[in-house]
Amino acid sequence: MTQELNQMDAQKYLQAMGLGPVWHLRNPETLAATPEVAPEMPSPLVDVAEEKNPPAVDIAQQEPVRDVTPVQVKQLLTEDMSWEVLQETVAACQACRLCQGRQKTVFGVGDQKARWLFVGEGPGYNENIQGQPFxxxxxQLLDNMLNALGLKRGEATYIANVVKCRPTDDLGKDRPPSADEIAACLPYLQRQIALIQPEVIVALGKTAAIALLGLSPETPVGQLREKVHHYQSLPLIVTYHPAYLLRKPADKAKAWADLCLARSSLGDSAA
Ligand code: SF4
Structure with a gap:
């Protein structure tokens, strides 16, 4: 009965992603043996990932670090910096120019021991106000993508961005972060990944992919899809940013194929 409900839910969310018509759930064992799903016939994943219990962290001796430079960010993020102190340090950070226009830093949201880590570019207008990513x-589209996988925001998933403050242009509109802004902020994300230790990372868009993989900014997303990369030893899959998919819904089927590849790579550490 539960599986039937999950299947119905997954179909509903796939339809919400614009991936009609309704598909039928295949045998999960068959799914597990299939590395990719053809984009035109996506199949929902109904396995809900297990949550892990976060380890106890002693933060009694730790204090947030304020007024740091980009170089200091990297030096200060030691292996014993706890999640709580890291979060407070980001909230007080002034290591790059993006601190000047922010209302709130956007640290991330979700399970601190998530199996799935989704990484976007940076906060936009609404995220800057609310302090929440996506x-x-x-x-909403990202949530539908998670739900189609049998996942839920905040349960076995973590959502973060490459930069924690909103980048804007001279007119006050959203823009991608510059290379120096990414370099300044990336150590925070790297520390988050070290603490979370996810089983798979999904890079949502080019900015996240090139930042985590250390690639040239000229690299097209199309060249990065349909293969399993690694961030350190963790499998990393590249797909389109939800904002791009809203502009180009025809590519939602490709995004679903990417998510299926990510699912099949779950826990497939290169270590
Ligand atoms: S974007 Fe990152 S490095 Fe720059 S001020 Fe915000 S938290 Fe600090």
């Missing part, structure tokens, strides 16, 4: 229509 709100608004792009966030």
């Amino acid at each position: 709100v608004g229509t792009a966030g």
